[in-house]
Each structure stands twice: as structure tokens, then as C-alpha cells.
Amino acid sequence: xxxxxxxxxxxxxxxxxxxxxxxxxxxxxxxxxxxxxxxxxxxxxxxxxxxxxxxxxxxxxxxxxxxxxxxxxxxxxxxxxxxxxxxxxxxxxxxxxxxxxxxxxxxxxxxxxxxxxxxxxxxxxxxxxxxxxxxxxxxxxxxxxxxxxxxxxxxxxxxxxxxxxxxxxxxxxxxxxxxxxxxxxxxxxxxxxxxxxxxxxxxxxxxxxxxxxxxxxxxxxxxxxxxxxxxxxxxxxxxxxxxxxxxxxxxxxxxxxxxxxxxxxxxxxxxxxxxxxxxxxxxxxxxxxxxxxxxxxxxxxxxxxxxxxxxxxxxxxxxxxxxxxxxxxxxxxxxxxxxxxxxxxxxxxxxxxxxxxxxxxxxxxxxxxxxxxxxxxxxxxxxxxxxxxxxxxxxxxxxxxxxxxxxxxxxxxxxxxxxxxxxxxxxxxxxxxxxxxxxxxxxxxxxxxxxxxxxxxxxxxxxxxxxxxxxx
Amino acid sequence: xxxxxxxxxxxxxxxxxxxxxxxxxxxxxxxxxxxxxxxxxxxxxxxxxxxxxxxxxxxxxxxxxxxxxxxxxxxxxxxxxxxxxxxxxxxxxxxxxxxxxxxxxxxxxxxxxxxxxxxxxxxxxxxxxxxxxxxxxxxxxxxxxxxxxxxxxxxxxxxxxxxxxxxxxxxxxxxxxxxxxxxxxxxxxxxxxxxxxxxxxxxxxxxxxxxxxxxxxxxxxxxxxxxxxxxxxxxxxxxxxxxxxxxxxxxxxxxxxxxxxxxxxxxxxxxxxxxxxxxxxxxxxxxxxxxxxxxxxxxxxxxxxxxxxxxxxx
Numbered sequence: 001x002x003x004x005x006x007x008x009x010x011x012x013x014x015x016x017x018x019x020x021x022x023x024x025x026x027x028x029x030x031x032x033x034x035x036x037x038x039x040x041x042x043x044x045x046x047x048x049x050x051x052x053x054x055x056x057x058x059x060x061x062x063x064x065x066x067x068x069x070x071x072x073x074x075x076x077x078x079x080x081x082x083x084x085x086x087x088x089x090x091x092x093x094x095x096x097x098x099x100x101x102x103x104x105x106x107x108x109x110x111x112x113x114x115x116x117x118x119x120x121x122x123x124x125x126x127x128x129x130x131x132x133x134x135x136x137x138x139x140x141x142x143x144x145x146x147x148x149x150x151x152x153x154x155x156x157x158x159x160x161x162x163x164x165x166x167x168x169x170x171x172x173x174x175x176x177x178x179x180x181x182x183x184x185x186x187x188x189x190x191x192x193x194x195x196x197x198x199x200x201x202x203x204x205x206x207x208x209x210x211x212x213x214x215x216x217x218x219x220x221x222x223x224x225x226x227x228x229x230x231x232x233x234x235x236x237x238x239x240x241x242x243x244x245x246x247x248x249x250x251x252x253x254x255x256x257x258x259x260x261x262x263x264x265x266x267x268x269x270x271x272x273x274x275x276x277x278x279x280x281x282x283x284x285x286x287x288x289x290x291x292x293x294x295x296x297x298x299x300x301x302x303x304x305x306x307x308x309x310x311x312x313x314x315x316x317x318x319x320x321x322x323x324x325x326x327x328x329x330x331x332x333x334x335x336x337x338x339x340x341x342x343x344x345x346x347x348x349x350x351x352x353x354x355x356x357x358x359x360x361x362x363x364x365x366x367x368x369x370x371x372x373x374x375x376x377x378x379x380x381x382x383x384x385x386x387x388x389x390x391x392x393x394x395x396x397x398x399x400x401x402x403x404x405x406x407x408x409x410x411x412x413x414x415x416x417x418x419x420x421x422x423x424x425x426x427x428x429x430x431x432x433x434x435x436x437x438x439x440x441x442x443x444x445x446x447x448x449x450x451x452x453x454x455x456x457x458x459x460x461x462x463x464x465x466x467x468x469x470x471x472x
Numbered sequence: 473x474x475x476x477x478x479x480x481x482x483x484x485x486x487x488x489x490x491x492x493x494x495x496x497x498x499x500x501x502x503x504x505x506x507x508x509x510x511x512x513x514x515x516x517x518x519x520x521x522x523x524x525x526x527x528x529x530x531x532x533x534x535x536x537x538x539x540x541x542x543x544x545x546x547x548x549x550x551x552x553x554x555x556x557x558x559x560x561x562x563x564x565x566x567x568x569x570x571x572x573x574x575x576x577x578x579x580x581x582x583x584x585x586x587x588x589x590x591x592x593x594x595x596x597x598x599x600x601x602x603x604x605x606x607x608x609x610x611x612x613x614x615x616x617x618x619x620x621x622x623x624x625x626x627x628x629x630x631x632x633x634x635x636x637x638x639x640x641x642x643x644x645x646x647x648x649x650x651x652x653x654x655x656x657x658x659x660x661x662x663x664x665x666x667x668x669x670x671x672x673x674x675x676x677x678x679x680x681x682x683x684x685x686x687x688x689x690x691x692x693x694x695x696x697x698x699x700x701x702x703x704x705x706x707x708x709x710x711x712x713x714x715x716x717x718x719x720x721x722x723x724x725x726x727x728x729x730x731x732x733x734x735x736x737x738x739x740x741x742x743x744x745x746x747x748x749x750x751x752x753x754x755x756x757x758x759x760x761x762x763x764x765x766x767x768x769x770x771x772x773x774x775x776x777x778x779x780x781x782x783x784x785x786x
Contacts, residue, residue: 046588047581224569233572243573248476259475261630261784262732 004407018075066463072445073468085337095331097137101127122313133206134434137309141430147409154339160316165444167231172466188471190441196238202433211268220272251294254301269305318367347398355402362402423448441469478634479785484567485638491560492615493646495608500680518543523653578621586614633724644717655762681712718746738779
């Protein structure tokens with residue numbers, strides 16, 4: 001694989017302008033001073049309790065996501081372009097969802113095959129014809145962005161269900177400001193701290209008509225054993241809203257209430273971090289102990305807003321992903337600003353045969369997978385693994401897509417052997433309320449800490465970095 | 473606030489209080505058993521430590537003999553004992569995690585740091601007396617820090633009051649249990665009153681509620697069993713006395729009642745117990761029977777826990 005584009009040094013040794021100050025600072029700072037602050041940062045994270053759980057890993061029920069102290073920096077010009085592209089993409093996602101659950105123009109126009117929607121387990125027939133306030137389905141989107149050159153931003157995944165990671169964006173900044181005040185003094189970094197305020201106002205703006213003038217918002221979590229529980233409690237705290245579990249809620253006459261020490265209190269908007277399947281045992285999985293019986297009927301009656309809406313999975317499904325450029329063009333009559341990764345749909349015979357012939361060079365992903373589980377990275381896999389995967393692929397081709405192995409851009413990162421380039425991606429968070437769409441300048445930069453590794457997922461040994469957007 | 477949040481705060485405080493009490497009990501027992509047999513007689517102090525912890529029966533499901541090694545292990549580190557110090561701290565942290573939003577960062581930091589610190593101790597167990605003493609001190613300091621940070625950093629609203637209810641209810645239970653196990657030592661008409669045996673036993677009781685110095689300040693007398701009983705039961709100025717716990721419980725419940733604009737069964741029940749304590753004299757209690765009095769108190773106290781749960785926590 002060719003040398004990847006480096007966020008700091010470009011393709012050669014030409015230091016990119018946004019990194020000039022950082023590079024100078026790194027030269028002035030002795031390595032042990034950096035190491036000392038790295039340890040300090042780890043201690044802070046552990047004290048604050050920012051941990052995540054790795055499923056199936058009983059040894060490390062709570063782990064820290066490794067934090068790298070070298071920031072990832074973007075210029076204002078880069079950000080402006082990215083921001084524009086993200087807003088366009090999320091607008092298209094929302095229009096697509098409204099269409100899928102109402103008129104279905106896009107299917108009649110033959111842009112997307114019908115069975116890809118109706119046969120899809122994440123399609124929710126319960127949502128057919130159901131209106132949601134202001135036609136917003138995806139209030140919070142986490143769009144994963146990668147780069148392979150200085151000119152293009154490429155979307156790797158649209159996360160339109162319950163994207164996580166924003167607490168790291170906020171805490172990383174908090175800790176960086178504590179540990180590196182000198183470095184901040186030499187840059188003009190756009191602040192990220194207003195994210196909770198923006199989120200709360202977006203959530204309040206989509207309250208149902210039956211809500212009072214001061215709608216009550218609550219954050220719904222599956223509970224302390226969920227891998228993102230820290231984030232749930234962190235956000236509820238920052239937003240000043242109750243952190244509820246299913247058992248705290250009760251539905252009466254199609255209205256949702258929480259059980260408080262003073263009796264029942266009506267809830268108008270639920271920022272839910274619980275998957276569709278577990279929301280309501282009467283509608284979805286009957287064995288779910290996390291949900292609220294009757295929640296979907298209150299939802300259908302228009303007495304509660306769920307953010308994100310039910311059924312958004314159909315928009316960020318990996319099989320739908322490959323149609324996103326067409327979706328943007330169809331609804332907005334604009335060229336997509338953000339690119340897609342070239343994607344082979346294994347459900348289509350000629351794509352499948354190409355994929356089977358080139359398995360060693362491709363990344364193959366499960367259509368419904370996430371978190372980096374269950375994927376094949378051809379160039380890094382053994383022959384045996386590839387052959388095993390080939391069988392799986394032949395048996396159930398419609399369950400997979402394939403993409404080229406991309407040389408994700410790299411960013412200087414602390415390693416055992418000093419600073420070295422490591423591959424990164426970026427997840428900015430896009431908030432959509434009744435009147436406007438907001439993106440706090442920054443996001444979560446994830447970094448693959450192992451040399452040469454392209455997998456940035458925290459469950460697979462990835463770390464995070466603070467992301468700096470410089471002001472003009 | 474959410475009922476579940478209130479419940480978590482209530483139990484969080486109880487667990488921390490209980491962990492501290494267990495640490496004190498072990499500490500006090502270690503001191504008595506370190507004395508020559510001539511001073512302490514033949515009673516099995518470790519057995520009585522189990523009884524004051526309320527785990528006398530369950531212990532023998534796992535061990536043959538109530539000796540120092542076994543009892544310390546069971547009360548401090550055992551996974552089998554749901555009320556071991558270890559499990560109390562684990563449960564306290566789990567409760568804290570569930571109510572992160574209702575805790576101040578200082579309180580969370582106290583519990584979380586203690587939990588992290590104690591992982592190491594639990595993994596290998598204390599190697600010697602010195603390490604054990606350090607561990608016991610650490611548990612007590614954690615409770616002090618937790619209480620202190622709650623006192624200094626929490627808003628004075630229902631979250632604070634529910635956590636205080638947990639502290640005082642648990643504390644009252646603990647003090648009552650010591651009295652229950654040792655009440656016969658405090659009877660004024662025992663035949664060997666004033667012997668060295670009793671003297672050290674009494675000191676041990678006072679130590680487990682951190683009241684050795686307090687006793688002398690309050691009574692300015694040598695140790696007298698009925699005065700010890702008076703101190704632990706009726707003296708409102710001693711924070712661990714039953715009377716003091718109930719002054720606090722009544723006050724906290726009233727604060728909740730005022731904030732919510734409604735009084736209920738728990739306010740009435742707590743006031744009833746408080747009034748009985750206020751109007752009692754040690755002479756009457758001795759005549760009525762200390763044992764009966766304490767038994768009744770323990771039942772009343774746990775009844776209050778149930779009423780609070782029903783009224784607010786579910």
C-alpha cells in the first residue's frame with residue numbers, strides 16, 4: 001500500500017499550514033515532558049470514570065479508551081467545506097426517511113430496489129404513514145469521515161441510529177485544556193463546549209404539540225452495563241435532564257410518565273440511547289426488559305417524540321449506503337459534496353464475482369454489523385481466514401458489501417518509539433432541530449494505535465484524539 | 473427526582489456507612505483479642521463480631537470456625553458475604569454509577585478512587601496486620617471523605633435528604649446491633665461488674681462507635697455500663713446514638729415533606745420512634761428490659777426503611 005496522506009506532513013515533507021505551530025511546539029518540548037502529560041491524562045480519565053465496556057471481555061469489564069495527546073488539526077477552510085457537506089448529507093437522510101415511510105417517490109423512480117427496503121430487518125413497518133414533528137427523523141447524526149488526500153472528504157458510514165462518542169469530544173477537550181494551556185495559547189481553537197446546549201435546544205424544538213410550553217426531555221439508557229453508559233450519564237448531567245431506564249417510565253392513556261419521588265411526571269421528548277428492538281416489548285422484542293410497554297402506542301398517538309425516530313436504521317444501513325450519492329441528487333438536485341467509498345454490493349452477481357476474485361485486497365463488511373465486528377480486512381487476513389470468509393459470502397451474499405482497502409490519512413501519534421503516523425478518521429456530530437442544523441466545530445477523531453492498522457473502533461484497540469478546528 | 477435515583481442515593485449512603493461500621497467492628501475486635509486472656513476471658517470475640525454484623529448464621533455455611541483469619545476474611549473480602557466490606561464498596565460504586573448525575577464530582581471521585589484503590593487489596597488480600605490496619609483505616613477514611621463531600625458539595629434538596637436518610641437509618645441499625653449483642657455487659661446488676669473483662673469490653677463497644685473520648689467528655693466519670701447505654705441510646709449529642717440518628721431522620725423527612733408539600737406514613741413513623749426515645753429514661757429501659765427495648769427498636773427501624781421505600785422509592 002502506498003504511503004498515506006498525512007494530516008501534518010501531507011504526502012511528503014511539506015508541513016501543512018494548520019500544523020505549523022504544533023510542529024514548532026513539538027520540537028521545543030522534550031519527549032519526557034510529553035510522556036509525563038500523557039500519563040497525567042490517563043490518570044485523569046480513570047479518575048473521572050470515563051470507561052467503556054467491551055462485550056465478551058470479562059477480564060476488562062471497564063476499560064479506558066486510550067487517549068492520544070497530539071491533537072488532530074483542521075483549518076477553517078477545510079471545516080467550512082466539511083460542514084457544508086455534512087448538512088447536505090443529513091438533510092438528504094431526513095428527506096429519504098420521510099419518503100420511505102410515506103410516499104416512496106424514490107422507489108417509484110427506481111433509484112433503490114424495493115426489496116432492499118422491504119426485506120430489510122431494520123425497516124420498521126410500524127412507521128408507515130406515521131408523522132414525526134417537523135419531519136425530522138435523525139436529530140443526532142454521527143457521520144464517519146475519512147480522507148485519502150487533502151482535497152476530498154469521504155463518508156465511511158452514516159450513523160443515524162444512536163451514534164456515540166460525543167462525550168469523548170467534550171472530555172478530550174477538557175483534559176487537553178487542563179494539560180496543555182501553553183499549546184492552546186498559541187492557537188485559536190474553536191470551542192466545542194456549547195454542544196450540550198445545542199443538543200438540548202434541538203430536542204426541545206421537536207416536542208409534540210400536546211407538550212407544555214416547557215417540554216420535559218429525558219435521556220433513556222439501557223443501564224449501567226451498556227458499553228456507552230458513561231456517555232449517557234455524562235450527557236444527561238450536562239443537559240440537566242433525567243437519565244431514565246425503561247423501568248422508570250410508564251405509559252398511561254398514550255402518554256409517557258416517569259416515576260418520581262413526587263409521583264408521575266409527564267415526559268415529552270426522549271433522547272433514547274436504546275435500540276429500536278428494545279424500546280417497547282409490546283411492539284418489538286417481547287423479551288426486552290429494557291423497554292417501556294406501550295411506548296410505541298404513545299408514539300403513534302403523537303404524545304412523545306423519540307430522538308432519533310424509530311426506523312432510522314434503514315438510512316444508515318450499509319447496503320443503502322452505496323446509494324447515498326443518488327439519494328442526495330434525488331432529493332436535493334445537487335451534487336454530493338462528500339464522497340462515498342466505492343462499494344460493491346455482494347447481492348448483485350457481477351459485484352459478487354469481482355469481490356470473490358479480489359478478496360485479498362478488499363474490506364468486506366456485514367451489512368448490519370457495526371463496531372468493527374465481523375468484518376474481513378483482506379490485506380491483513382491469513383489465507384485460512386479469507387477462505388472461511390469466502391464460504392460465508394457465498395452462502396449469504398446479500399449480507400455483505402465490499403470496499404477497497406483505503407489508505408486512511410494519518411496523524412502524528414505518541415507511540416513506544418516516539419511520534420509516528422497512525423491512521424485516523426473523524427466523527428462529527430450533526431444536530432437537527434425544528435429551525436436549523438448545527439455542527440459544533442470538531443468531532444471525535446479516532447486513531448488506530450497499532451502500526452499499520454486501519455481499524456479505529458474502540459472495541460478493536462483504537463484510541464481517540466482531540467480535534468481542533470482553527471478559527472480564521 | 474426519579475424514584476430510582478432517590479433509591480440509589482439512599483442505598484449508596486447505607487453501603488458506605490455499613491462498610492465503615494464493619495471496619496470499626498473488626499478494628500475494635502482486633503484490639504480486644506490482642507489483650508492477654510486474663511483480661512478478656514474466654515468469650516469468642518470473633519463470634520460476637522459476626523453477630524454485630526448480622527451475619528452470624530450465614531458465616532457457618534462457609535467456615536467451620538469463627539477465628540480471626542476466617543472472620544476477617546468473611547467480613548472484609550468475601551464475595552460470598554453480601555454485606556462484606558468489599559461487596560459494600562462494590563455496591564456503593566455500582567449505585568454511584570447509576571446516579572452519576574445526582575452526585576457531585578467530589579462524591580463520585582471518593583467512591584471511584586476507593587474502588588480503584590481497593591482492587592489491589594482485594595486481589596491479593598492483606599499480607600499482615602499492618603496492611604490490614606491500613607486497609608481498615610482507608611475504609612473509614614473513605615466514609616469520612618464521602619460524608620464530608622456530600623456535606624460540603626451537595627445542593628440541599630431531596631437528593632441530599634434521601635442520602636442522609638440512608639446514613640442515619642443504617643447508623644441507627646448498626647448501633648442498635650452492637651447493643652443487642654453486648655447488652656448483657658451493660659446490665660448494672662451483673663455479678664462481675666467492674667472486673668477487667670468488662671472494662672475492656674466496654675471500651676471495645678465505645679470504640680466501635682468512635683465514642684471513647686466522647687464518653688469522658690459527656691460524663692466525666694470512669695466507665696459505667698449504664699452510662700454507656702445511656703450514651704448510645706439516649707444521648708442526642710453523640711452522632712451515633714439512636715436518639716441522634718432519629719433527630720436527623722425526623723428532620724430530613726420533614727424537609728422532604730415540606731419540599732413536596734405533603735407528609736406521609738414515614739414522617740409519622742419516624743416521629744413516633746423519636747418521641748419514644750426522647751421520653752425514655754435509662755432506668756425505665758433497664759426495667760422494661762434492654763434486650764426487648766433494642767429488639768423492638770431494630771424492628772421499628774427496619775420498618776421505617778420499608779415505609780420510606782414504599783412512599784418514595786418505588
